[in-house]
Amino acid sequence: MLYPQNSADKLGFIDVKELIKAHCLSDMGRQMVDRIQVMNNYDNIRKFLSQAGEFKNILVNNAALPISHFFDIKSLANKARIEGAFLSEEEFYQVQASLTTVFAVIAYFNEREGQYPNLEALFEHLPIEKVILKKIDMVIDAKGKIRPNASRELAEITSGIAKAEQEARSKIDQVFKSATGNGWTADGSLTVRDGRLCIPLLAENKRKLKGFIHDESASGQTVYMEPEEVFALNNKVRDLEFERRREIVKILTALTDELRPYTPLLLSYHGLLTKLDFVRAKALFAIDIEGEMPEVVQDARIKLINARHPLLFLSFKKEHKMVVPLNVQIDEGTRVVVVSGPNAGGKSVCMKTVGLLQMMVQAGLLIPAADNSVVGVFKQLFVDIGDDQSIESDLSTYSAHLSKMKHFVENANGKTLVLIDEFGTGTDPQFGGPIAEAVLESLNHKKVRGMVTTHYSNLKIFASNTEGLENASMLFDNVNMKPMYMLEVGKPGSSYAFEIAQKIGLPQQVLNLARNKIGTSQKKVDTLLVDLEREKKEIFDTKLQLDKQQRKVNTLLKENEQLKSYLEENQKALIRDARQQAKNIILDANKLVENTISEIKSSQADKEKTRTLRENLNKELQKNTIKPEAPKQATPADDEIKPGDWVKLVDSETTGQVIEIIKENVVIAIGDLRTVAKKKRVQKVSKREIPKEVRRSYNSSSTSDVANFSPEIDVRGQRGEEALYNIEKVLDRAIMMGYGTLKILHGKGDGILRKLIRDYLRKYEQVSRMEDEHADRGGDGITYVYLR
Structure with a gap:
């Protein structure tokens, strides 16, 4: 398909493969990258592109895939196939860690069934045999070491070793203490030679103790002796350790025999891990180059x-x-x-x-x-x-x-x-x-x-x-x-040969001589191309300027439409309120007039009574007459506003409770909303003027909200959109209440959520800067947001 064979190298495809290999976690994944070939099967191309696209979506927008270990379990499965062979503790640990990763990945996709169909196809029809993991877990612990109680015999041997070591240590401590008291020992403490615990003795005192000399110092002044009393105990420990090794081999051989029937399944799990590593590397490279699926x-x-x-x-x-x-x-x-x-x-x-x-x-x-x-x-x-x-x-x-x-x-x-x-x-x-x-x-x-x-x-x-x-x-x-x-x-396009030569500094007489040597028609063609290029550039620059102006006009038109819509909506609301108020006044006036007429009739038109009723009617009408309001005065300096006071905005009838005072600004709670106003725009009102039910709702909501609010949020484990939504709510409240910092716990992982959050917060002009927590207290798993 490719001709010549070095085409991939000439185009840079080999370099691309090397960059992808750098993202692989395992040798198996790197081997798969080496085998990447240009395909011409449409369905395969679509499948591989979709897998990379889905994995990229997981890395950017979803919770991190639980991938932590990639070991070559294929070679381990092939080793386990051989009768009489057994896997070591480290090899069983690799199988254990790999199976844990496989089952966690399958569970991850099962929880999101249908979201990533091309990745789910990687393990479709793959059986989940957790019995393998259970068998290994009974023998190998989480650190990859054999459990002391893996068998009854091993538990007894381990207990015997501990007991013999304790007895030997107690005995040698007594001998060392006695020798030190007699002044036979050299400076220093008990030391190990040839795997045996020894006492450092001065060379001239070596015959004062019975024992076996294992080593001496370079100067020959100190010898390292294993006392006779401890020699037998140490030999017992050595014998028990040999027994322990034989028992471990016996246990590992039995476990390998149990694992042998599952080797085909282990090879299938190996294939899944290899493909996951491969697709993950492709997705990470796509993020690096801002790649998309066409x-x-x-x-x-x-x-x-x-x-x-x-x-x-x-x-x-x-x-x-x-x-x-x-x-x-x-x-x-x-x-x-x-x-x-x-x-x-x-x-x-x-x-x-x-x-x-x-x-x-x-x-x-x-x-x-x-x-x-x-x-x-x-x-x-x-x-x-x-x-x-x-x-x-x-x-x-x-x-x-x-x-x-x-x-x-x-x-x-x-x-x-x-x-x-x-x-x-x-x-x-x-x-x-x-x-x-x-x-x-x-x-x-x-x-x-x-x-x-x-x-x-x-x-x-x-x-x-x-x-x-x-x-x-x-x-x-x-x-x-x-x-x-x-x-x-x-x-x-023109080659601009003469123009480039002139810029480089070729002598003018040489350029003139060259121009005279080319044909007239060729010179005209090249000149025409240069002129066309210049005109094209001018048109292009003009187009860019017009596009910029058009975008500005479109923005202004959009803002104008929004303002117009806002004003029309407010006008409609004011007219509705005015009509309702007028309607209420007319209804009240009609009731008053009807009552007055009724009373006049019932009093049989008595003049004094009629005059009194008319005066009452005029008073009521004057009450409902709308009078121009006198301009409200701001709160006098001597009537200082404090948190908890009730205030009213000067340019409206809106009332609220003061939460906090920041310099010349007042943070006011109006129901469930928060607003900030200048001190000169608010007027303190008496608590008695506020209805009891309103005061109760404020006391139960806004004041407690302020007391309970903490400028800190934990979004670990959340998806990108969910995390940004929760952060935005806390950020808005922190800005409204005048907090200087916001602490966000997002975890480390691959750093995708951290980058997403920081890029999102940069659009807020209230955000001054962001930085990591101290390395001892979380490092780049925590972001501090400093607010202006």
């Missing part, structure tokens, strides 16, 4: 949107620089893109980006491009990049190029992607240009897809006049004389 189609076409070269992206990321994104389309209408433009303008990088991303997709890797990009499946990928001259094969640079062109023309078809760098170079341009044009015409007849870079004018003219071929150029700032690294499809 739309994959079976047609031979490409539509890359905001694509970047992954290796260039990582290199620029370290230097805090941005890669200029690439937008290119290759399909039935535009089969081959002929890229021209200045040297060092990015033509080769552009072409390599297309080739490398195509290889990555067909190898099941996410790519650094927008997720609405479209990538087809090609059966063949032919590449001609760089100098492949060979001394052994007696090939010159141009001969090597022609050999590849021969293969391309003979074997390419409509499902082939062809990438050719510096098409036609390596020989006399007078002949190299026509040969390259003929090759390009032949490839076009075969309806191949691809991209070529060139400086030859005849190829630019041929592409502009031939269906299926499309010119493209790398933009160049001919004012500042530097490349812009942007691909512009639709027109050829």
Whole structure:
């Protein structure tokens, strides 16, 4: 499929594989990365891409997958298959840890059944035999050591060793104390020689004690003796230790025999762990390069949107620089893109980006491009990049190029992607240009897809006049004389040979002489291309400015619409309230008039009585007459506001209780809401003016809320969205109540939740800075947020 064989290296695919291997936890995962190949099976490509996409989603948005141990249990299972062989304590521990990981992963996906179908398919129909783990747990503890009570015999031996060691220690302590009292010992304490506890004696006193001398000091002044009284006890300990080893081998052999029938299942578990490590590494690499899953189609076409070269992206990321994104389309209408433009303008990088991303997709890797990009499946990928001259094969640079062109023309078809760098170079341009044009015409007849870079004018003219071929150029700032690294499809580009030579400092007379030597028509073509480039850049800059202004206009229009909607809603609310108030006044007035008429009639029109009733009617009407309110005064300085006081906002009838006073600001609780107002905007009111039921609700909610509020939150184990939602609620209350810091416990893990939280909090202008907790108290598992 790939031609030549070194195409993967030329495009940088080998470097991509090395970066993925760096994320693997096991040798098995790294071996799988080495076996990554470019595929042409549509279903397999979709499956591998979906697995990487789902794992990336887990790492970014979900709780961490419980992956902690990856051991090569395949070799252990093969060892256990052999009759009479047994696994060591360390090997059983590796099996134990690996099975624990397998069962935890399966449980993780079972809890999220249906969310990650492609990852769930990795262990579909895989039986869960926890009996294996139970058998191992009965013998091996959590630290990988054999349990002292793994068998009754081992427990008795272990107890005997402890008892003999204690007796030997007690006896040698007595001898050492006696020898020290007699002044026979050298400076120092009891020491171990040849695995035996010994007393350091001065050489001249060695015959004053009976025992076995194991060693002496370099100077010969100190000897290390094992007393006769302890010798027999130590031999007993040594014999018991031999017995213990034999019993351990017996236990491990029996456990291996029990494990032997499950070796096929262990191999299946090994396969699952290997695949998980492999997919995890691909997902982590995708996060590094900001990779996404494009739309994959079976047609031979490409539509890359905001694509970047992954290796260039990582290199620029370290230097805090941005890669200029690439937008290119290759399909039935535009089969081959002929890229021209200045040297060092990015033509080769552009072409390599297309080739490398195509290889990555067909190898099941996410790519650094927008997720609405479209990538087809090609059966063949032919590449001609760089100098492949060979001394052994007696090939010159141009001969090597022609050999590849021969293969391309003979074997390419409509499902082939062809990438050719510096098409036609390596020989006399007078002949190299026509040969390259003929090759390009032949490839076009075969309806191949691809991209070529060139400086030859005849190829630019041929592409502009031939269906299926499309010119493209790398933009160049001919004012500042530097490349812009942007691909512009639709027109050829100038090589800017004279302009670049002039910038480098080639003497003017040399440049003039060179200009006179090129043909008039060629000079006109190149001048025209330069002028077109300049005009294109001016149009591009103008378009950018217009787009910026249009975005600003759209923002203002949106704000205006929102304000209009807000004012209309407020107007409607005020009219409703006014109508309701007027209605109530009219109803009350009607009742008063009717009552007055009724009383006049009942008093038989007595003048005095009538006059009194009319006066009462006028008083009631005056009460309901709306009078202009006198401007309210702010709270006088001598009537100082304190927390717990009841206040009313000057410009409304809203009342609330003071929670806290911060400088010239007052934090007020209004029901379940909190607001901050300047002192001069509030007026203290009497507690008696507030209804009892309102005071009770405030006392039971707002005051207790303040007392119980703590600027600290624990989001460990929560999903990304849930954690951000809970943090936002606590942050809002902390800001409202004037707290200076907020403590967030998010745990360490892979650092995904920590990064998500910090990126989210940076959008708040109230957040001054963020930093880790001290390493002794949690380190980067805790974030302190400092508020302005």
